[in-house]
Amino acid sequence: MFWKTTLLIAAGIAGEAVAEAAQTLADFHAKSIEGKDVALSDFKGKVVLVVNVASKCGHTGQYAGLETLYSKHKDSGLVVLGFPANDFLWQEPGTDAEIRQFCSMKYNVTFPLFSKIHVKGDSIAPVYKWLIGQKSSPVEPGKISWNFEKFVIGRDGKVAYRFSPSTTPDDPKLIHALESELAKPTH
Numbered sequence: 638m639f640w641k642t643t644l645l646i647a648a649g650i651a652g653e654a655v656a657e658a659a660q661t662l663a664d665f666h667a668k669s670i671e672g673k674d675v676a677l678s679d680f681k682g683k684v685v686l687v688v689n690v691a692s693k694c695g696h697t698g699q700y701a702g703l704e705t706l707y708s709k710h711k712d713s714g715l716v717v718l719g720f721p722a723n724d725f726l727w728q729e730p731g732t733d734a735e736i737r738q739f740c741s742m743k744y745n746v747t748f749p750l751f752s753k754i755h756v757k758g759d760s761i762a763p764v765y766k767w768l769i770g771q772k773s774s775p776v777e778p779g780k781i782s783w784n785f786e787k788f789v790i791g792r793d794g795k796v797a798y799r800f801s802p803s804t805t806p807d808d809p810k811l812i813h814a815l816e817s818e819l820a821k822p823t824h
Contacts, residue, residue: 661794
């Protein structure tokens with residue numbers, strides 16, 4: 638038990654150090670919903686829409702719109718990254734396998750999904766600790782308000798925009814933000 642606790646504390650400290658030292662999304666790793674380590678640098682040069690998702694939320698239907706965005710713009714360099722989280726009224730209680738099956742069967746999700754994480758509190762995932770601290774608009778930096786909060790990451794790997802959960806994937810402001818980032822040249 639001592640070693641397990643020590644390892645968890647060390648992992649938490651290391652995660653905080655990564656979040657504080659990070660400059661771009663590419664500085665992070667995450668576990669895919671299939672359990673594989675993914676370097677987020679794999680998405681370098683792309684426009685990335687990062688969303689904390691949940692399958693039992695009033696916004697769950699946004700999965701369909703996120704998939705539509707991804708399908709429409711992936712050839713132009715857009716990727717949607719879904720991070721399931723059970724931090725708001727236990728609206729994502731499933732296992733990774735259950736979440737993957739739900740997204741596939743109900744919404745035909747093909748964009749990358751990741752293993753369930755925390756997007757708030759003491760156990761916040763390093764990538765989310767970094768995201769919520771970045772300068773953003775129209776939503777200012779700070780805690781995640783609910784499931785389906787959206788971060789638009791520019792081709793440079795930095796947060797360009799942040800949208801509230803009530804901003805749907807077909808909202809003209811979100812579409813404009815994505816299209817303006819996609820119009821920028823890759824480096």
